Amino acid sequence: MPIGIVLLDKPAGLSSNAALQRVRRLYGAAKAGHAGSLDPLATGMLPICLDEATKIAGEILSSRKRYRFTVLLGVSTVTGDREGEIVERSSVPDLAPERIEAVLEAFRGAGRQVPPMYSALKRGGRPLYELARAGVVVEREARPIEIFDLRLLARHGESIDLETHCSKGTYVRTLAEDIARALGTCGHVTALRRISVEPFEREPMQTLESIALACENGPPPRMLPADWPLAHLPAVYLDSLQATRISHGQAVVIGGAGAGKVRLYGTGRFLGIGEADGLGGVRPKRLFGP
Secondary structure (H helix, E strand, C coil), X not given: CCCEEEEEEXXXXXXXXXXXXXXXXXXXXXXXXXXXXXXXXXXXXXXXXEHHHHHHHHXXXXXXXXXXXXEEECEEECCCECCCCEEEECCCCCCCHHHHHHHHHHHCEEEEECCCCCCCCEXXXXXXXXHHHCCCCCCCCCEEEEEEEEEXXXXXXXXXXEEEXXXXXXXXXXXXXXXXXXXXXXXXXXXXXXXXXXCCCCCCCECHHHHHHHHHHCCCCCCEXXXXXXXXXXXXXXXHHHHHHHXXXXXXEXXXXXXXXXXXXXCCEEEEEEEEECCCEEEEEEECCC
């Protein structure tokens, strides 16, 4: 089976799930999962885990992400981006660079954000965007987020180009709307690109076209190994007996394993993620198949 991670440069106009299914078929994988969806209008990095690598997708979901986006000031839409119906127009004040910087500074650091109605969060088993399309608005609780970096790249007319490095769960559309309000007007996202997902900041991305072309002429492009994004976890190497016990769901004793999640290796391969108790015991947490 094709086990590994593909860093897809998702094109605009395609949902994350549609892009995922195309990659899955090109690689001939039985299953696939992505680590953080992108809106259809958005482009950029979409990590796709194939087959057994889907078991570590959750480890990537919790990572920080970096985006570049353009906000058109003076116009807001129901979806917070250019695909939605216009719901408000407002004048745009004369914004000196110092004024913009002061507003951006107020958003840096830890904060809370109310998720938008047009999101994949679920209420009663239904995505919020389905409720929104039916004209239903429900109360959403603000969630903690953190903006590690937020800076102005350029201003052209009534649009501003921004870049942010943010925690998981940050909605850039909502951030853009909040920034516009703080500037004394309204606004919406007209362009959005995810530059990177930790820990893949410097890894090249593949396009659907490049993958398809490679498949036409031979095997698909090489993937990143499933343990690549887990380098921050301590590695634990098991002998054959310990590997067998772990594979049967049993704990083993490993000296100096510390405490917390660990990478498990044995029989010449990556076995999955374990949990060390700090007393020498290691138990399986999420194992790959044989």
